[in-house]
Amino acid sequence: MLNFFLSRLLTFIPTFIGVTLIAFSFIRVLPGDPIIVMAGERGMSEERYAELQTQFGFDQPIFIQYWDYMTGVLQGDLGQSFVTKKPVFDEFFALFPATLELSICAITLAILLGIPAGVIAAINRGKFFDRALMSSALVGYSMPIFWWALLMIIVFSGILGWTPVSGRISLMYFFDDVTGFMLIDSLLSGQKGAFASAVSHLILPTIVLATIPLAVIARQTRSAMLEVLSEDYIRTARAKGLPPARITYVHALRNALIPVITVIGLLVGTLLAGAILTETIFSWPGIGKWMVDSIYRRDYPVVQGGLILIAVMVMVVNLTVDVLYGLINPKIRKA
Amino acid sequence: MSDATLEAVQVERPGRLKEFWYYFRENRGAVIGLYVFLGVFFVAVFAPLLAPYDPTEQFRDHLLQPPFWQEGGSLSYALGTDALGRDLLSRLIYGARFSFFVGVVVVVIATTGGITIGLIAGFAPRWLDTIIMRLMDVILAFPSLLLALVLVAVLGPSLLNAVIAIAIVLQPHYVRLTRASVISERHKDYVTSAKVAGAGRLRLMFVTVLPNCLAPIIVQAALSFSNAILDVAALGFLGMGAQPPTPEWGTMLAEAREFILRAWWVVTFPGLAILITVLAINLMGDGLRDALDPKLKRS
Amino acid sequence: MSLLEVRNLSVDFATTSGSFRAVDGFDLTLNPGDITAIVGESGSGKSVAFLAMMGLLPWTATITSDAMTFDGHDLRAISPRERRKIVGKDMSMIFQEPMTSLNPCYTVGFQIKEALRIHLGMDRKARHARAVELFEQVGIPAAETRLSAFPHQMSGGMNQRVMIAMAIACKPKMLIADEPTTALDVTIQAQILELLKSLQEETGMALVLITHDMGVVAETAQQVSVQYAGQKCEQQEVTALFSRPHHPYTAALLAALPERATTKHLPTIPGVVPGQFDRPKGCLFSPRCSIATDLCGTTPPPVGGPEIGFARCHFPINVTAEQSA
Numbered sequence: 001m002l003n004f005f006l007s008r009l010l011t012f013i014p015t016f017i018g019v020t021l022i023a024f025s026f027i028r029v030l031p032g033d034p035i036i037v038m039a040g041e042r043g044m045s046e047e048r049y050a051e052l053q054t055q056f057g058f059d060q061p062i063f064i065q066y067w068d069y070m071t072g073v074l075q076g077d078l079g080q081s082f083v084t085k086k087p088v089f090d091e092f093f094a095l096f097p098a099t100l101e102l103s104i105c106a107i108t109l110a111i112l113l114g115i116p117a118g119v120i121a122a123i124n125r126g127k128f129f130d131r132a133l134m135s136s137a138l139v140g141y142s143m144p145i146f147w148w149a150l151l152m153i154i155v156f157s158g159i160l161g162w163t164p165v166s167g168r169i170s171l172m173y174f175f176d177d178v179t180g181f182m183l184i185d186s187l188l189s190g191q192k193g194a195f196a197s198a199v200s201h202l203i204l205p206t207i208v209l210a211t212i213p214l215a216v217i218a219r220q221t222r223s224a225m226l227e228v229l230s231e232d233y234i235r236t237a238r239a240k241g242l243p244p245a246r247i248t249y250v251h252a253l254r255n256a257l258i259p260v261i262t263v264i265g266l267l268v269g270t271l272l273a274g275a276i277l278t279e280t281i282f283s284w285p286g287i288g289k290w291m292v293d294s295i296y297r298r299d300y301p302v303v304q305g306g307l308i309l310i311a312v313m314v315m316v317v318n319l320t321v322d323v324l325y326g327l328i329n330p331k332i333r334k335a
Numbered sequence: 336m337s338d339a340t341l342e343a344v345q346v347e348r349p350g351r352l353k354e355f356w357y358y359f360r361e362n363r364g365a366v367i368g369l370y371v372f373l374g375v376f377f378v379a380v381f382a383p384l385l386a387p388y389d390p391t392e393q394f395r396d397h398l399l400q401p402p403f404w405q406e407g408g409s410l411s412y413a414l415g416t417d418a419l420g421r422d423l424l425s426r427l428i429y430g431a432r433f434s435f436f437v438g439v440v441v442v443v444i445a446t447t448g449g450i451t452i453g454l455i456a457g458f459a460p461r462w463l464d465t466i467i468m469r470l471m472d473v474i475l476a477f478p479s480l481l482l483a484l485v486l487v488a489v490l491g492p493s494l495l496n497a498v499i500a501i502a503i504v505l506q507p508h509y510v511r512l513t514r515a516s517v518i519s520e521r522h523k524d525y526v527t528s529a530k531v532a533g534a535g536r537l538r539l540m541f542v543t544v545l546p547n548c549l550a551p552i553i554v555q556a557a558l559s560f561s562n563a564i565l566d567v568a569a570l571g572f573l574g575m576g577a578q579p580p581t582p583e584w585g586t587m588l589a590e591a592r593e594f595i596l597r598a599w600w601v602v603t604f605p606g607l608a609i610l611i612t613v614l615a616i617n618l619m620g621d622g623l624r625d626a627l628d629p630k631l632k633r634s
Numbered sequence: 635m636s637l638l639e640v641r642n643l644s645v646d647f648a649t650t651s652g653s654f655r656a657v658d659g660f661d662l663t664l665n666p667g668d669i670t671a672i673v674g675e676s677g678s679g680k681s682v683a684f685l686a687m688m689g690l691l692p693w694t695a696t697i698t699s700d701a702m703t704f705d706g707h708d709l710r711a712i713s714p715r716e717r718r719k720i721v722g723k724d725m726s727m728i729f730q731e732p733m734t735s736l737n738p739c740y741t742v743g744f745q746i747k748e749a750l751r752i753h754l755g756m757d758r759k760a761r762h763a764r765a766v767e768l769f770e771q772v773g774i775p776a777a778e779t780r781l782s783a784f785p786h787q788m789s790g791g792m793n794q795r796v797m798i799a800m801a802i803a804c805k806p807k808m809l810i811a812d813e814p815t816t817a818l819d820v821t822i823q824a825q826i827l828e829l830l831k832s833l834q835e836e837t838g839m840a841l842v843l844i845t846h847d848m849g850v851v852a853e854t855a856q857q858v859s860v861q862y863a864g865q866k867c868e869q870q871e872v873t874a875l876f877s878r879p880h881h882p883y884t885a886a887l888l889a890a891l892p893e894r895a896t897t898k899h900l901p902t903i904p905g906v907v908p909g910q911f912d913r914p915k916g917c918l919f920s921p922r923c924s925i926a927t928d929l930c931g932t933t934p935p936p937v938g939g940p941e942i943g944f945a946r947c948h949f950p951i952n953v954t955a956e957q958s959a
Contacts, residue, residue, distance in 0.1 A: 147606025241722030
């Protein structure tokens with residue numbers, strides 16, 4: 001198990017170098033001078049241009065620039081935002097809890113609904129329930145979620161007036177950032193109604209963000225279950241006279257979960273991508289919105305640093321999934 | 336004993352295509368999807384004939400007019416007009432062209448590139464295979480929409496750049512898929528026998544092995560067709576895809592966003608068009624998968 | 635009273651182009667302690683008949699029969715719940731592929747003890763003791779430690795022993811062994827057969843051996859039933875079958891045994907078992923039969939009496955004058 005973990009960790013290094021190279025080269029190799037772009041319509045004087053070039057090291061040869069950048073990255077220095085002048089690293093971790101809170105809620109919702117739905121659909125294969133469930137899963141899977149979000153806003157905020165349209169909590173509540181998770185902090189603050197407000201702000205973004213993962217998990221669980229249910233060892237289990245529930249949940253589900261867990265791991269990456277749209281639409285102050293805003297503002301250090309941090313996060317998640325995969329699948333663990 | 340069965344008629348063994356069509360047709364959703372897909376294709380091809388107006392023509396007297404069945408609507412603008420007085424129906428009809436363009440181009444670029452790289456990786460010596468796969472890992476480490484967004488931001492926002500970005504982002508999936516099936520096929524007996532018979536490396540790659548790896552790739556192609564449409568619409572929605580006044584569905588949604596609570600139709604219809612098209616393609620994709628994957632066939 | 639009584643069992647599968655009859659008029663009577671072999675090529679519907687009795691066929695299968703009783707239970711009308719009380723306890727089965735027939739996610743010990751808990755309600759300690767005992771009985775060395783092994787950590791032969799231990803865990807009245815040795819090495823094959831035989835002697839259970847290997851039959855069985863394309867074509871006591879086969883198919887199978895070969899080249903039976911699309915009109919074996927006439931091609935043959943081993947043939951061979959009289 002330890003060897004398995006270490007070998008996975010080793011593949012981390014080249015991927016990380018590749019990630020930094022890509023993030024680094026985007027603004028240097030591709031057409032368009034970032035300083036000119038930064039200046040915008042107003043333009044800038046020759047001296048100011050030269051000054052900025054030195055400041056960002058653009059006058060150095062490209063590999064020296066990369067070397068300098070990498071030395072910084074390894075020390076946790078990803079540069080400063082053009083706009084706020086704050087370190088990219090700090091900005092990222094100030095906003096990260098918001099994205100994490102939303103993502104955790106969404107993936108939890110998706111797993112809690114998706115796996116049972118997939119299992120029930122598989123054991124009722126071809127019946128009405130299966131058809132209805134899989135049809136809705138396909139609709140969810142095909143959903144343009146930015147539109148879905150707008151529809152939810154029209155119905156739940158516009159027509160019914162149940163939920164707020166944007167933000168994490170109503171402006172009337174103020175309390176300290178303890179954990180960065182609004183649900184926990186609002187409870188800790190002890191202010192009346194704060195928790196309810198946080199929940200009501202979280203509901204729509206959670207549903208929107210969970211839609212595609214939910215559909216994918218349900219579909220994947222169903223097909224994995226169907227595949228496993230046709231395996232020889234399921235026939236053996238039936239030949240032992242085990243009750244159907246035991247066959248489904250003990251013998252089949254454990255095996256079916258192996259591919260499902262892989263898919264859930266991959267979904268976390270998609271979730272961050274989905275969070276780009278969801279956070280933008282609901283003005284959720286997280287990483288996704290931060291990245292999009294920085295792209296609009298041409299805040300290159302943030303885009304660059306954000307790309308690296310997000311990629312590292314995805315890689316860590318994938319590593320975790322690999323380890324989890326090893327835990328649930330004895331073939332890898334002991335082999 | 337039962338004689339009835341012994342008279343069993345001589346049935347012809349069905350051909351491959353016929354069998355495929357049998358399984359495909361059995362999936363009712365897939366057939367519906369196919370018809371809808373063909374319908375959208377028809378609309379896209381004959382858009383100039385079908386659309387009542389030019390998609391960019393502005394009718395200043397009819398701003399934000401609701402669809403015909405609502406108070407204040409009229410049949411001359413069947414689905415209403417947008418904030419600039421453009422006919423929504425015409426814009427939606429022209430929008431189909433962009434979605435098709437996007438889907439086709441992305442799938443063509445991503446499949447040809449992905450299959451070639453995947454085949455090379457599958458047949459290449461270990462070091463080259465490792466380099467290729469690490470590179471794909473790197474691309475996959477970024478959330479696809481984010482990477483596409485940054486690519487477009489750097490290349491400059493336009494529909495074509497969005498398409499290129501999406502194609503690059505979708506490519507690694509084909510590479511992985513192709514390589515995985517190549518590796519599982521490569522050691523099978525039929526490949527060995529082709530090798531023994533003296534088939535060259537290129538022949539082995541493209542003639543012997545590739546056709547046996549095609550089933551999952553075809554399914555993936557259907558998937559990425561719909562993904563491409565969704566992602567490009569998302570880029571358009573974020574202002575990084577097709578630029579106004581192009582009647583691309585995602586871009587239309589972006590323009591309509593501020594009227595979300597005042598004029599539901601400008602928001603609802605473009606999204607519905609995306610959903611229906613993507614749904615149709617995914618339904619087809621499911622049918623393809625069921626028809627091509629012998630594992631899920633009835634025994 | 636017989637332990638197992640099956641009359642005119644047929645199984646149809648729904649497929650792409652209509653239904654396919656995998657088993658056609660299968661009959662079998664089994665008394666406690668009998669060892670019967672069911673012989674036939676792949677695709678002759680041997681396993682399917684028994685999977686039908688166990689209730690293990692997929693939903694695409696339609697099962698019809700005139701009678702199907704086991705140990706006093708009518709298997710045609712039995713509820714799934716009642717069937718589960720019999721299956722795995724009184725009637726158990728082992729399969730062809732030991733490597734895929736065990737659940738890869740659980741230890742073999744877990745999989746054995748599970749059956750003990752469900753059917754016999756033993757407590758944890760008793761289960762463990764019984765599992766160790768079973769492992770020793772089927773000849774697995776270091777039983778205590780092997781119980782916590784996963785299937786993929788053991789060889790095919792060991793896994794088949796585990797399967798057998800699992801099948802005999804609740805002291806069944808009938809054990810169905812579906813090609814138990816096909817996937818194993820030749821040296822292991824003999825060991826497994828020997829094991830099955832000795833277990834049968836020890837416990838007195840009835841043993842059904844499904845196989846395509848006449849050699850296996852000769853070594854183990856008392857009664858032999860030969861299946862071809864879903865139909866039974868002959869049934870005899872083992873020594874009589876080997877000395878005087880009545881159906882040309884049986885004769886051809888025996889001739890193909892290396893031990894019995896008289897020519898330099900081993901004789902083979904040309905062609906394959908008919909599938910869904912090339913089922914002959916008359917006798918199903920006629921296209922491959924060396925003595926077939928026009929009659930065989932057009933008319934299904936009758937089933938003979940016990941004196942000619944119920945041979946389903948127009949021209950049964952090795953028939954003496956008194957038998958034909």
